[in-house]
Amino acid sequence: MLSNFNTISDKYKLSIKDKVLLVDVFGSWTIKDIDNVASKFQVDLESMDYSSVEYNFSKLNNLDTAGAFILCQALKGNIGDKCEWEIYGSDKAYYTLMELVIGSTSFFINDKKRRWYDILSNIGKATERFFNEFVETLAFLGQFFMVFSNFILRPHKVRWKSVVSLIEEIGLNAVPIVITLCFFVGAVIAYMGVNLLAAFGASIFMVDLVGISVLRELAPIIVAVLVAGRSNSAFTAQIGAMKMRQEIDALKVIGLDAYETLVFPRALACIIALPILTFLGMISGIFSGMLIAWMTMDISPILFLARLSESVGIESFWVGLVKTPFFAIVIAIIGCRQGLAVSGSVESLGSRTTQSVVQSIFAVITLNAIFAILFYQMGV
Amino acid sequence: MKKYHPIEAKGITTKFGRKFVHKDLNFHAEEGKITGIVGGSGSGKSVLMNTMLGLIEPQEGEVFFNGLNRKRFKKNDILDINNSIGVLFQGGALFSSLTILDNILVPLREYTNLNEQLLRGIAIMKIHMVGLSSEVLDLYPSELSGGMKKRAGLARALALDPKLLFLDEPTAGLDPIGANAFDELILRLKSSMDLTVIMVTHDLDSLLHTCDKVAVLINKQIAIIDSLHKVAKYDNPWVKEYFNGPRSRFN
Numbered sequence: 001m002l003s004n005f006n007t008i009s010d011k012y013k014l015s016i017k018d019k020v021l022l023v024d025v026f027g028s029w030t031i032k033d034i035d036n037v038a039s040k041f042q043v044d045l046e047s048m049d050y051s052s053v054e055y056n057f058s059k060l061n062n063l064d065t066a067g068a069f070i071l072c073q074a075l076k077g078n079i080g081d082k083c084e085w086e087i088y089g090s091d092k093a094y095y096t097l098m099e100l101v102i103g104s105t106s107f108f109i110n111d112k113k114r115r116w117y118d119i120l121s122n123i124g125k126a127t128e129r130f131f132n133e134f135v136e137t138l139a140f141l142g143q144f145f146m147v148f149s150n151f152i153l154r155p156h157k158v159r160w161k162s163v164v165s166l167i168e169e170i171g172l173n174a175v176p177i178v179i180t181l182c183f184f185v186g187a188v189i190a191y192m193g194v195n196l197l198a199a200f201g202a203s204i205f206m207v208d209l210v211g212i213s214v215l216r217e218l219a220p221i222i223v224a225v226l227v228a229g230r231s232n233s234a235f236t237a238q239i240g241a242m243k244m245r246q247e248i249d250a251l252k253v254i255g256l257d258a259y260e261t262l263v264f265p266r267a268l269a270c271i272i273a274l275p276i277l278t279f280l281g282m283i284s285g286i287f288s289g290m291l292i293a294w295m296t297m298d299i300s301p302i303l304f305l306a307r308l309s310e311s312v313g314i315e316s317f318w319v320g321l322v323k324t325p326f327f328a329i330v331i332a333i334i335g336c337r338q339g340l341a342v343s344g345s346v347e348s349l350g351s352r353t354t355q356s357v358v359q360s361i362f363a364v365i366t367l368n369a370i371f372a373i374l375f376y377q378m379g380v
Numbered sequence: 381m382k383k384y385h386p387i388e389a390k391g392i393t394t395k396f397g398r399k400f401v402h403k404d405l406n407f408h409a410e411e412g413k414i415t416g417i418v419g420g421s422g423s424g425k426s427v428l429m430n431t432m433l434g435l436i437e438p439q440e441g442e443v444f445f446n447g448l449n450r451k452r453f454k455k456n457d458i459l460d461i462n463n464s465i466g467v468l469f470q471g472g473a474l475f476s477s478l479t480i481l482d483n484i485l486v487p488l489r490e491y492t493n494l495n496e497q498l499l500r501g502i503a504i505m506k507i508h509m510v511g512l513s514s515e516v517l518d519l520y521p522s523e524l525s526g527g528m529k530k531r532a533g534l535a536r537a538l539a540l541d542p543k544l545l546f547l548d549e550p551t552a553g554l555d556p557i558g559a560n561a562f563d564e565l566i567l568r569l570k571s572s573m574d575l576t577v578i579m580v581t582h583d584l585d586s587l588l589h590t591c592d593k594v595a596v597l598i599n600k601q602i603a604i605i606d607s608l609h610k611v612a613k614y615d616n617p618w619v620k621e622y623f624n625g626p627r628s629r630f631n
Contacts, residue, residue: 031502031541035493064541065509065573066494069502096572104508105501344522347477 011037014044021050023074026059029067038070045074051083055098058089068101075102133359140337144329147264162265163272170231171273177230178277179284181222186214186285190292203297207304210289211312215320219281221368224327227274228360232335235266236356239339240349248340263336270328278324282317315380323371327364334360384447386411386544386576389432392441394424401427402438403600409544409593414570414577415605416587419597420618425580428597429546432578433467434458445544463491466537467546472529474521480507480532481517487539506535511565527558531565538569545570547579551586559583563590584627 011033013024027033053074057063075082085102087095151158193206239262242248248258286308293299299307338356342349388408394401401424409415419425430436432443434450443450445461453461474483484503492499507517510531521529530550537545550566551559563586570577581587587594587608595605596619604614612623 031492031494038494038498065505065538066492066502066541069505070498093572093574097574100509100568100572101505104505106504106508106514345476345520347520348522 009037009040012041014048016048016050019049019051021048021053021074022056023053023071024056024059025071028062029060029071030062030064031066034067034070041070042073045076053083053085055085055087056089057087057094060090060094063094063097065097065101068098069105072098072102072105133355137334137337137359141329141333143259144263144267144333147259148267151260151264157260158268159261159265162261163269166265166269167273169234170227170269171277174226174230174273174277175280178223178226178281181226182214182219182281182284183288185218185222186210186288187292189213189218189285190289191296194292194296198297204299204303204307206289206293206297207299207307208311210293211286211308212316214285214289215282215312215316217320217368219285220278220320220323220327221364223274223278223281224324224331224364224368225361227270227277227328228331228364229357231270232331232360233353233357235332235335236339236342236353237349239336240342240352243340243342244344244346244349258340263332263340266336267329267332270332271325274324274328274331275321278321282320319375319380323368326367326371330363330367331360334363384444385409386446387432387578388444388447389428390442390444392428392431392438392443394427394431394436394438400600402431402441405441405597405601407432407595407602407605409576409578411576412570412574413592414566414579414590415593415595416591417578417580417595417597418582418587418622423597424600425597426548429548429578429580433465433546459491463487463540464542465544465546466540466542468530468533468537468548468550470548470552472521472533474529474532474536476521479518479520480512480524480535483521483532484536484539487536491540503535503539506538507532509538509569510535511561527554527562530554530562534565534569538573541573543574543576545575545577547577547581549580549582551581551583556585559586560589566590584623 011026011029013022013026015022015024029037055071072085075085082102085098087098190206190210193209194203197203197205197209239248242262248262251258251261290301290304293304294301335356338352338359342352385408390406392402392405392407405428407417407428417425417428427436431438434443445464448457448461450461474480475486478486481500481503484506485499488494488499488503494502504514504517507514512528512531512535516524516528516532521532524532534550547566551562554562566577566579567590569575579586579591591608593605594608594611596603596611596614596616598616598618603616603619604611606614611619
């Protein structure tokens with residue numbers, strides 16, 4: 001055993017005398033000077049065997065909590081408890097500082113480590129969360145229909161003012177972008193049809209292509225995704241911010257149901273706005289297809305419209321339109337549910353908003369696939 | 381050599397629009413002392429604090445740190461000065477997306493080159509120093525009570541061992557026991573870390589218990605800075621009402 005082992009550096013000198021570690025400290029020990037000393041000091045300590053520590057501060061110029069923290073690492077010892085300690089040659093200020101730091105330092109902290117099975121447990125947690133979210137969304141949907149049936153019997157209790165202002169926000173304000181987007185998508189489909197069908201000399205069928213795809217699928221889906229991105233995130237953020245500032249609690253205490261005052265008007269506004277937006281989107285898509293047909297294949301608008309009503313028929317229009325209220329409910333419900341699920345932190349507001357957009361787009365596309373199967377089975 | 385005050389504000393004039401908040405205001409804090417700033421609601425206490433911190437630029441007047449004019453600082457000086465100032469905002473102002481431990485590591489990581497293990501050690505020590513247990517380390521600010529948030533905010537303010545500590549209503553919203561414990565904490569930290577503290581407060585107990593000096597902000601100026609008992613006798617209707625009202629402890 002090394003009983004008289006000395007270590008010297010320009011900042012400190014360690015020596016052992018009768019199992020007492022003498023620490024002579026020189027110069028300045030502040031957070032700015034300790035970066036080189038710190039690790040060396042700790043390494044030097046490991047080779048020492050002692051049961052108590054004496055500090056000599058007579059040549060110490062400057063000390064702060066970080067420096068004191070390094071110095072008090074000497075107390076860790078081998079015993080598993082803090083050693084006895086004593087300070088010489090110091091004024092009262094450094095003594096109280098050391099006292100404070102030593103009192104606040106605990107040497108035995110379990111560091112969190114990553115384990116090999118972390119990935120498995122993360123997958124498990126994510127799966128569990130997915131199912132929980134699904135079940136909770138369904139429960140929320142159920143609650144919506146309860147409130148809905150209540151309101152059908154008492155329509156005067158619906159908050160029509162907020163419904164109308166929400167329709168303006170969700171519907172009217174989205175009209176320009178819906179029309180523009182559907183116009184572009186209709187044009188793209190028309191161009192694709194022209195190229196492919198001209199090879200067979202069947203370019204008139206592009207009318208069928210544009211009509212069916214825009215009416216049945218594209219317009220409803222694009223509008224739904226757009227509203228999911230635009231309004232659903234707004235629902236989550238609005239309701240979430242209200243939740244964070246305890247406004248939802250205030251509503252409850254006043255005796256108002258958050259479901260009736262916040263969720264239902266939003267859902268109703270969506271149910272009314274979405275079909276109208278989809279209808280406008282359909283017109284815009286068909287119109288752009290008609291323009292492309294006229295410009296590239298010389299199919300006159302009259303011929304285009306005649307072909308459209310003859311081959312596509314009204315049921316494609318209804319097939320497209322009938323889906324939209326369902327999309328609307330799902331979008332509004334998911335947005336509001338995520339908003340109400342926001343907890344106190346800003347972080348959760350952000351993650352809930354993201355989740356709500358992702359979930360609603362996912363739900364819209366899944367629902368659309370289910371409708372496709374349904375319509376196929378029905379032969380529509 | 382002349383001894384400078386750690387912080388001094390001279391001839392501060394601040395207005396918002398046409399309304400004067402401060403008009404030729406002078407203030408200083410003495411080294412190693414706790415100076416309380418009192419004044420009615422809306423009298424501009426927080427504006428004064430923000431002016432001294434450089435968050436608000438006054439229309440006229442200067443702020444000096446140890447005799448150095450804030451306006452004349454170079455970029456590096458500002459960093460040094462900011463590192464030697466700790467601020468506890470009213471609600472704690474903890475970063476809500478970080479855990480308590482990470483909150484306290486923010487200034488440490490930014491301004492030191494120490495290794496991660498050491499930084500964590502120092503941060504954990506600071507958390508214990510303000511009287512919080514190891515259980516809060518991995519919690520988020522939203523999971524803490526108001527008093528714990530203030531303590532965590534104080535730990536972050538003390539992360540870089542500042543010489544000057546600003547406290548904005550440190551005991552507001554705490555129960556008397558918690559407020560008293562917080563006062564004790566401030567006194568203990570002040571004496572062991574050699575702090576100069578400037579405290580905006582409404583809490584009369586806190587003023588009586590902790591402050592060495594009290595500055596009174598009336599009519600857009602600091603009317604008096606002196607020990608509490610002298611301030612309490614100052615001849616001004618607002619001061620009289622403040623210190624001799626029904627909630628006072630001087631009767």
